Amino acid sequence: MQRRSAARLGPLLLLLLLPVAWGAGPEPPRADGELQVSSRLAGQAARVALHYLNYRLGSPSALRALGQVRKATVKTIPGIGHKYYLQFTTEDYKSSQNVGTCLATVLYLKRKPRPAVNINCTYTKDQKQTREDDYSFYKKLRQQTKPITGNDIPDSYGHIEPALEPAWALAVAGSSYLMWEKSTENLGYFMAQVKNVKQWITKDDSIDFDYLVILHEIPTQEMISCHLRVIWTPGHPLKVKYFCLSENQQSESEEGSGTESGSTNGIFNEEEANF
């Protein structure tokens, strides 16, 4: 079948293409210098930086989305990769209210699988309030005697049942880890929907969720299903484990450059030192 033969060919093609053109895809090799703030590569890099931030903060009440890119430059580091320097505003993930500005660098590496991110942000929301909101999420979830389960969050009409909001927010935070790992210079992700959630009641003080999430992949427009396991204790780094199912092969190199078909495994993560 088509898929199998392409999977055999895939790695071969990559080997052929690698020395010829870095980032072989719809974009020609980039010239160094300032990028237009409206350019998609700038936005893409900013989003990668935010995935990393959302995962590292591990705070369902403090999730951020991209506001506007204010400044973007890119530099080629020979033999290493492309480094983006970004300044952008951020919004609250749910309310779209402005919550501060970030400075970030995103280094897309040739050899290692995931982008190296360095990010610093101002935060205009009341941090004490955010901590309290997180803690009340946490308390509510800890008080569950019956494990939370749910399907299709948000539903087809964009509605999220209030009781399932904390679970959804944790899915966003957990997916952020996954999306950060999967992102490349040309491939970006959004968490489209939680298809399924199941809570594991734990004996310790952690919150434990099993998810099936659907990611929206750009520019391929594919919807990728991933199993996600998220373990949360407020004030501690999120523990995330994931396994993605690949429904359609990534097709020609012109589209999904540098991505191989098949599944990706991310194991329990440790402290990241990648600056």
Add this chain to the structure above:
Amino acid sequence: QVLRIFVADEAMWPLLCSYTLCQLDFWRGPGGQDVPIDVRVPFASLQAVKIFLESNGICYSILIDDLQVSALVDEEQTQMISHHFMPRSVETFNYASYHTLDEIYDFLDLLVAANPDLVSKIQIGNSYEGRPLYVLKFSTGGAKRPAIWIDTGIHSREWITQASGVWFAKKIVDSYGKDPSLTSILDNLDIFLEIVTNPDGFAFTHTKNRMWRKTRSINSGSACIGVDPNRNWDAGFGGAGASSNPCSETYHGPYANSELEVKAIVDFVKSHGNIKAFISIHSYSQLLMYPYGYTRTQAADYQELDNIAKAAVAALSSLYGTRYRYGSIITTIYQASGGTIDWTYNQGIKYSFTFELRDTGSYGFLLPANQIISTAEETWLALMTIMEYTRDHPY
């Protein structure tokens, strides 16, 4: 349970039609004052619905206590009955909720019936699965006047676009004779509006897969279904920025215009011959773009289009502060070949634009229904900017 709800005042209906109530299965629709509504409420929602009714002082009785016991329900019957629910008028139609294909097609007829001198419904073809492709024509007369084309729903999962299209249709009829600018637009040009450009895909998003994007055509030699209707046009067809894999979401199809949904528009545009602006609406990302998507070569009218886009985006933003980016397709979103507005532009339709509506990824395709009206309102301001410019710059 099936509840019988007594609505004393018909005007209350839009209020009642919060997302909860409107997504339920109506066995008997609103029939005017003092005629009750019968609603089938799934067990999981029962308590919430009853609390809602009681707290709003709405009387109800339990018509059927336990549907599983009752012999009334079988799949076909439910389908048939819910088929018959239709809004009585364009005034009671709920613009703040998402609708099914049948409901939108009923709306088209209601709109025409209520405004026969202004609106007519044209069938431009049939979809792959045989559904009619309808276009609303807004015209105050003349013979093949210069025209503006707007389409929504070419990608079926982008529900905010069809919902906005419905709102635009109502907005046009409400504005003619009242808003001087829209009135002068319609006194000089015609507007064509195709709300459900991909009805097969749209039906599929309601019944089987909310995230379906493409058409539902069968691809020979493949188990995978559908072609991306926004890669199927004859502009850079098959080039970089589309996939040759039928299983891909951006599959361009076996040849340009292979999709009936696309061919119908191509034929319409060519035979009309006087379309001056063409606007194709998608979601999400909050972008307003002009050609090209398939090539880095700048469009000849690049500067003019950029100026229009800048003004349109400013107008959009003025309402709720929603921020849009703008530029050519290839620099703003990504390289895409075989796209709609690349073809229309190359046909000579200078003012060719494409929108990506709200949001920027938090909800994505699943934009909450409570954002439909504000999204449509702000987008309308951008559309008006483009239409006014088209009116004022004949070519």
